[in-house]
Amino acid sequence: MKPLSSNMQQFFKMQGSGNDFILWDNTSLNLPGELMSRWAETLCPRGFGIGADGMIFLDNPRTQGHDFDWHFFNADGSRAEMCGNGSRCAARLAHRLGLAGREQVFGTDAGAVRAQVKDKGKVRVQLTPAENLQLHSILNFEESSPVNLHSVNTGVPHAVIICDDVHKVNVSGLGRMVRMHPDFAPAGTNVNFIQVKDRGHIYLRTYERGVEDETFACGTGAAASVVVASALGLCANSVQVVTSGKEHLNIDLQEQGVFLTGKADFIYQGMLFLDTFGLKIPGD
Template sequence: MSGKARTVPIHKLHGCGNDFVFIDNRALGLPVAAMPDWARSVCRRAFGVGADGLVFLDETPKDREGDYIWHFYNADGSRAEMCGNASRCAALLAVELGFAGPKHVFGTDAGLIRAEADVAAGMAKVELTPPRDLTLGIELDLGEGRDMVHFVNTGVPHAVVFKRDASTVDVRTLGAALRRHTHFAPAGTNANFAQVIDRRNIHLRTFERGVEDETYACGTGAAAGAFIAHALGLTESTVNVRSSGGEILGISIEGGSVFLSGKAVRVFSGEMFLEGLGLALA
C-alpha cells in the first residue's frame, strides 16, 4: 500500500474476455476474512474496477505445497475452488511478479495446478485438477420442456446441455434455471450450453455461478464441455472451444488429465483508491 492516499496496487487481466483483478498479497497482508467484501466492491462494474472475480496471490503457507497460492473470489464475494481462465492469468502474472518461473505449481482450493506461462507470447497452459463426478444423461425440466443434462466437476461443478445452435439459447434464463435447479442443490452448478461444430470444434456459452450471468468465457466450463463431448463420442481428445466472446480456448484430454491453453492478457496495472470503493485497511 502506498502513502497517505491509501491506495493498493492492482493488475487487471483477462482470459478470452473473462476478466479478473489481481492483488499481490505478500506486502498487503489482507486477512482472508476481509476478502469477500473487497471482491464485491472491487468487482462491481461502473462503481468499482469491474471484473468477474478478484484474486489475491500469496506466499505458500508451511502446511501447503506449491510456488504460491491464490485466494479466488467471484464478483458476488463467494469463494470459488477453481477458475480455469483466472488460473492462466495467474500463471502469467506470477512469473512477471517474481512468484515463480515459467513452469510452476500453485495452490487452489481445488488442489495443485501445474502451469506453464510464455510471457513474451502472452500465452499460458494449465493442467486442471482431474475431472470427477462425471454423470451423463440427467433429464431435467428447465422451464422450456425436458433437457438432457450432463455433469462433471473440472475443479468446480459444471452442467452441460448440448444444443443444435448455441447462439440462439437464452443463456440468462435457462442458465439461471439450471444453475439453481434442485438437482444440484444446495451448492448449485455452473451452466453450459454447447454446440458441437465438428469433431475438433465446439461453441460453448456459460452462465457462471457467483457472477450470476453469462460470461465471455469460462475455462473450466470449456474443459467440462470438451470432456463430456469426448465421453459421449462426439469429439476427438483435442478440441478448440469458441467462447461467447469469440476467443478460442484449447482443450486437450491426455489420459486422466485435462489441459487448458489460450491467451492471457494484462490490460493494465495501477493503483485503486480504497476510499472511493468504501474499503479500508485496519
C-alpha cells in the same frame, strides 16, 4: 507531486478469453482472508468499482513445493474452488512478479494446479482431475419442458447442454433455471451450452454462478464441455473451443489430466483509492 491519498494500493487488471479479473499481490498487501470477500463484492461491480468477473489474491504458499497459493472470489463475493481462465492470469502475473518461474505449481481450493507460462502471452494449465461425470440426466421444471443434460466437476461443478444452434439459446434465462435447480443445491452449478461443429471444434456459451449471467468465456466450462463431448463420442481428445467472446481455447484430454491453453493478457495496473470504497487494511 503531492500524493492524492496515503491509502492507495496497487492492483492489476487482466483478462483471459474475455473473463476479466482484478488481481492483488497479497504477499505484500497482507489482506486478511476474512476481508477478501468484501473486497471482491465491493470492487467487481461495473460502473461503481473497477469491474471484473472475479478477484484473485496471490499469496505465500502453505504447502512445500508450491510457488504460491491463490484465493479466488466471484464478483458477488462468493469463494470459488477454481477458475480456468483466472488460473492462467494468475500464473502469468506470478511469473511477472517473480513469485514463480515459467514452470509453476500453485494451490487452489480444488487442489494443486500446474502451469506453464509460454511466449506471446499464452499460458497452459493442467486442471485438477475431472470428477463426478454423469451423462443423460433429466431435469424437470414446473413451467417448462424437461432438459437433458450432462454434468462433471472440472474444479467447480458444471452442467453441459448440447444444442443444435448455440447462438439461439436464451443463456441467461435457461442458465439461471438450471443453475438454481434443486438437483444442484445447495452450491448450484455453472451451465454450459455447446454446439459440436466437428470432432475438433466446439462452440460454447456459459452461464456462470457467482456472476449470475452469461460471461464471454469459462475455462473450466470449456474443459467440462470437452470431457462430456468426448465421453459421448462426439469429439476428439484435442479440441478448439470457441467462446461467446470469439476467443479460442485449446483443451487437451490426456492420461495425466485435462490441459487448458490460451492467452492471458495484462490490461493495466493501477492505484486504488481505498477510502472511496470504505476499505482499509488492518494496521494501516
